[in-house]
Amino acid sequence: xxxxxxxxxTADGKFQAFGRTLEEAFGxxxxxxxxxxxxxxxxxxxxxxxxxxxxxxxxxxxxKFLTEVIYLFETKGFLLGRVRGxxxxxxxxxxxxxxxxxxxxxxxxxxxxxxxxxxxxxDLKIEEGDGFTVQVVVDM
Amino acid sequence: MDLRKxxxxxxxxxxxxxxxxxxxxxxxxxxxxxxxxxxxxxQARNVACLPGIVRASYVMPDGHQGYGxxxxxxxxxxxxxxxxxxxxxxxDINCGVRLLRTDYVxxxxxxxxxxxxxxxxxxxxxxxxxxxxxxLSRAVLEDILLRGAEWAVENGYGRAEDLERTEEGGRMAExxxxxxxxxxxxxxxxxxxxxxxGNHFLEIQKVLExxxxxxxxxxxxxxxxxxxVMIHCGSRGLGHQVATDSIEALENAFGVAGxxxxxxxxxxxKSDEGQRYYRSMAAAVNYAFANRQMIAHWxxxxxxxxxxxxxxMDQVYDVCHNVAKVEEHEDGGRSRRLVVHRKGATxxxxxGRPEVPAPYRSVGQPVLIPGSMGTASFLLAGTAExxxxxxxxxAHGAGRVMSRHEALRRFRGERIRDDLAGRGIELKSTSxxxxxxxxxxxxxxxxxxxxxxxxxxxxxxxxxxxxxxxxKG
Numbered sequence: 001x002x003x004x005x006x007x008x009x010t011a012d013g014k015f016q017a018f019g020r021t022l023e024e025a026f027g028x029x030x031x032x033x034x035x036x037x038x039x040x041x042x043x044x045x046x047x048x049x050x051x052x053x054x055x056x057x058x059x060x061x062x063x064k065f066l067t068e069v070i071y072l073f074e075t076k077g078f079l080l081g082r083v084r085g086x087x088x089x090x091x092x093x094x095x096x097x098x099x100x101x102x103x104x105x106x107x108x109x110x111x112x113x114x115x116x117x118x119x120x121x122x123d124l125k126i127e128e129g130d131g132f133t134v135q136v137v138v139d140m
Numbered sequence: 141m142d143l144r145k146x147x148x149x150x151x152x153x154x155x156x157x158x159x160x161x162x163x164x165x166x167x168x169x170x171x172x173x174x175x176x177x178x179x180x181x182x183q184a185r186n187v188a189c190l191p192g193i194v195r196a197s198y199v200m201p202d203g204h205q206g207y208g209x210x211x212x213x214x215x216x217x218x219x220x221x222x223x224x225x226x227x228x229x230x231x232d233i234n235c236g237v238r239l240l241r242t243d244y245v246x247x248x249x250x251x252x253x254x255x256x257x258x259x260x261x262x263x264x265x266x267x268x269x270x271x272x273x274x275x276l277s278r279a280v281l282e283d284i285l286l287r288g289a290e291w292a293v294e295n296g297y298g299r300a301e302d303l304e305r306t307e308e309g310g311r312m313a314e315x316x317x318x319x320x321x322x323x324x325x326x327x328x329x330x331x332x333x334x335x336x337x338g339n340h341f342l343e344i345q346k347v348l349e350x351x352x353x354x355x356x357x358x359x360x361x362x363x364x365x366x367x368x369v370m371i372h373c374g375s376r377g378l379g380h381q382v383a384t385d386s387i388e389a390l391e392n393a394f395g396v397a398g399x400x401x402x403x404x405x406x407x408x409x410k411s412d413e414g415q416r417y418y419r420s421m422a423a424a425v426n427y428a429f430a431n432r433q434m435i436a437h438w439x440x441x442x443x444x445x446x447x448x449x450x451x452x453m454d455q456v457y458d459v460c461h462n463v464a465k466v467e468e469h470e471d472g473g474r475s476r477r478l479v480v481h482r483k484g485a486t487x488x489x490x491x492g493r494p495e496v497p498a499p500y501r502s503v504g505q506p507v508l509i510p511g512s513m514g515t516a517s518f519l520l521a522g523t524a525e526x527x528x529x530x531x532x533x534x535a536h537g538a539g540r541v542m543s544r545h546e547a548l549r550r551f552r553g554e555r556i557r558d559d560l561a562g563r564g565i566e567l568k569s570t571s572x573x574x575x576x577x578x579x580x581x582x583x584x585x586x587x588x589x590x591x592x593x594x595x596x597x598x599x600x601x602x603x604x605x606x607x608x609x610x611x612k613g
Contacts, residue, residue, distance in 0.1 A: 008543040010178065010205065037268065056392055059402070067384055073269065074377045075326040106269055113573050115268040115337040118231040118380040121387070121402035122207040139207075139231045139380065140338055140544065 043081030192222020208403025243452030267570030288426030
């Protein structure tokens with residue numbers, strides 16, 4: 001199954017990510033985001049990070065989860081290579097998300113090819129059909 | 141959409157559909173064609189529906205689709221009845237431009253431009269994931285957030301007289317740090333004094349044309365061929381995190397039901413949530429002022445070292461392109477305090493306004509409009525008419541018309557470098573891919589944007605500038 005697809009967007013970056021479950025689609029969205037900045041497929045599981053975020057709804061949860069990938073990159077030099085054990089749980093009226101991220105720490109050997117600065121709600125879509133599709137526009 | 145011509149280069153979407161005021165668009169037929177192709181006009185109409193909006197939702201001639209509010213959008217809200225919205229400011233809070241003049245002429249620079257550019261490149265960190273050279277403690281960062289460019293000048297970056305030649309004196313006094321998350325501070329710590337990437341650049345430019353000699357002289361621009369330096373960057377990851385955190389906080393406080401676009405989430409200006417965003421935004425504004433102050437200092441140092449002196453390198457001005465501020469404006473014959481949002485728009489205050497620094501008060505503030513990488517940039521002067529036309533605002537740049545994806549398909553960074561070199565322009569970047577993405581063809585014609593601004597009276601054309609050497613993040 002195709003993990004994600006980047007789409008043309010005049011000012012910034014746009015992608016759709018797919019999954020049999022919402023969890024899988026969220027995980028693939030994180031890889032789609034990573035693909036705008038580095039080659040995640042080339043990375044091994046040298047560093048592990050656990051991410052926990054809460055959102056009032058699925059959209060906010062997705063924005064916050066993806067923002068964590070940017071935050072970990074900018075402040076810890078963490079380059080995401082794989083998402084493991086991503087779990088969503090309803091809580092109150094919203095959701096909790098927990099995921100284990102694997103990847104490497106930025107070093108001279110890694111090449112960066114883009115800079116995602118923020119995750120937006122613009123054109124953000126979470127759709128369920130034959131599996132799940134999430135669509136995200138990011139500020140570059 | 142119902143769009144009526146109300147003057148030369150002026151159009152109106154009349155009030156209707158929940159709009160509290162009309163939307164007014166300043167554009168030539170050609171620029172308007174671009175607005176029709178994306179969501180610019182729909183977004184301008186959505187903004188016209190927000191509580192407390194005064195007079196109109198405006199779109200400047202460089203308008204294009206943004207998040208929630210259009211880029212090139214200007215909207216003013218009543219200070220008591222109106223709102224403030226992070227979407228009306230944008231993610232890169234106080235993305236802006238600083239212009240330095242010099243006593244050098246093109247002939248002094250041309251033979252050494254490679255050396256000069258290489259030296260600036262070593263001095264000013266740029267590019268994705270590039271940390272600054274300044275190691276900061278959290279306490280110092282908080283001081284910077286409260287005091288902006290003032291902190292930078294006190295700590296040896298630049299000159300005291302730079303401050304009066306910076307919008308807000310380089311410091312928004314409303315700033316507070318208690319609303320900033322740890323994440324915002326953590327993203328801010330390593331990035332102070334860095335140019336960043338994307339459309340941010342640093343250019344050594346020359347004066348190509350002077351259209352108003354007296355005003356140009358007041359701005360320190362005397363002759364065609366004179367060398368200037370333009371710095372275009374913002375508040376880096378810190379500003380983006382403040383925007384992201386603030387949108388979340390407002391969603392949690394007010395919910396998202398009833399928003400046609402979640403990027404339009406807002407709070408009454410005088411509410412606790414509205415004030416928290418405003419004060420946090422002001423802190424990010426100050427970070428960006430300090431950032432440009434430090435970069436300007438390093439540029440002067442390089443000029444002094446390579447060319448032997450930086451005496452004439454006075455600051456012309458420093459403007460914000462993404463900001464919300466409380467300002468006094470005439471409306472219906474009385475003076476009102478309004479919360480003016482400029483998102484991808486430049487303040488364009490005319491002669492006499494107290495915010496315009498003393499040396500410029502008789503001619504209006506300098507307005508700095510950068511072109512896309514390697515193309516012309518412009519120096520304009522604020523006008524008195526702009527007060528009535530757009531709450532004292534004009535355009536901020538060219539605006540993309542082509543996706544990065546398409547630009548990458550069509551252009552090669554190395555080829556662009558060679559083309560520019562053929563025209564006598566030196567280019568250095570951390571990323572050839574980034575250069576291709578920023579190809580001039582991916583942007584609107586900035587000449588047309590400035591022509592409309594000048595004809596409508598939003599900002600008066602003073603001088604056209606052309607690059608000699610370009611540093612791209």
